[in-house]
Amino acid sequence: MTVPIAIIGTGIAGLSAAQALTETGHTVQLFDKSRGSGGRMSSKRSDAGSLDLGAQYFTARDRRFVTEVQRWQSLGWAAEWTPQLYTFQGGQLNMSPDEQTRWVGAPRMSAITRGLLDGMDVHFACRITEVYRGEQHWHLQDAEGGTHGPFSHVVIATPAPQATALLAAAPKLAGVAAGVKMDPTWAVALAFEKPLDTPMEGCFVQDSPLDWLARNRSKPGRDTTLDTWVLHATSAWSRQHIDLSKEAVIEHLHGAFAELLHSAMPAPTFSLAHRWLYARPATGHEWTTLADVDLGLYACGDWCLSGRVEGAWLSGQEAARRLHESLQ
Incomplete structure (x- = not known):
């Protein structure tokens, strides 16, 4: 049985990692506390039509x-x-x-994240509160007390303050995220x-x-x-x-x-x-992604790079690349 990889967050970083991992033959399961995908790239349906309340546009340089x-x-x-x-x-x-x-x-x-999500195994309205290690594999605990797993690796693609708590099993990484x-x-x-x-x-x-x-x-x-x-x-x-x-x-x-x-x-x-x-x-960083390869725990997001949509996407790609390489 293939043990899937868990990805927490379906913003552009999480979906970028999911896409890259799927393309290299891995099975992924995504979790998001919201009812839909996109994070800060989501759109809100309203009486005045669909509104982009978060990211307003993005540029592409890389x-x-x-x-x-x-x-x-x-x-x-x-x-x-x-x-x-x-x-x-x-x-x-x-x-x-x-x-x-x-x-x-x-x-x-949100058309972009919706497109990227197509065919992915995703759990919406599921807020993950803890990432913990069993004897061999990772497990996730949600706010309702439910558990998910086993997972071979976990990619955390949430804003830094939320990632800090989920990185408790890797104190060094948690410390870096806490400083953002x-x-x-x-x-x-x-x-x-x-x-x-x-x-x-x-x-x-x-x-x-x-x-x-x-x-x-x-x-x-x-x-x-x-x-x-x-x-x-x-x-x-x-x-x-x-x-x-x-x-x-x-x-x-x-x-x-x-x-x-x-x-x-x-x-x-x-x-x-x-x-x-x-x-x-508040400031740009140059980490691209945070990784504890031995533990199989990764964190990515715009906060690991430039704070832009492009930074989030590149960060997700890098997390996927490092994870994939650790298995070669």
Whole structure:
């Protein structure tokens, strides 16, 4: 009997590792505490259509990732996004054309992780709380008291603070993960019946509680019935207001948006707020992946590299490569 490999987390890092391991002939089982895949690349279905509340777009620099993104594009999971970009600084809005190629999932960000999940053995709404070693193999304990296993290896693909607890069997790795600080982000979506009078489709914001905003309908394949915007607060503002009610967060960020447009903004017909506790690592690292090869325990994620979607994907690839090589 083949003992499968467990992968905890179905964000881009976990799915990248799952894909690479499956391609080299391994059997994997995936676990995720959410009801669906994607982690911070997930999309939220709402009365205003599907909304990308986490990752807004991604770029591809490493040739391996460029090749993978081209594959996603050929499968219809990803498309190029060419927004009218602006910057807002010192009270001034300026156009900000650049040469950067930006990609998004199509028709929503989660199309990519959904595509990668196809045919995989996955347990959703299953929060793993402990990874422990039996006589020969690994076992997982979930929040409901259920156990899963046996597994030959375990790949932990969750944000660093969650990975720390799951790495208890490898104190050195747990110590490294514990040292990673991850920043929070409050995200707000606002929808308007009548399109806002601005050519802006994306904006990098400074000197404001806002850090970024995007016009949803400018992304390929999105619902265009309403003019829906996604706003991200800065890490500093989000940390300062981490326990603010969702209503108050919406009010604050709606106000900051109106200030930026210098206009009396209509009340939105729809609004929602989402708090990402671990939106991005505060600093970039160069580990690529954390591994205790003798134990058969691995950790990967954007926090092991650049904090970007590309970093998460490369980290998952590296975890899979090291695991596969340990068996050769």
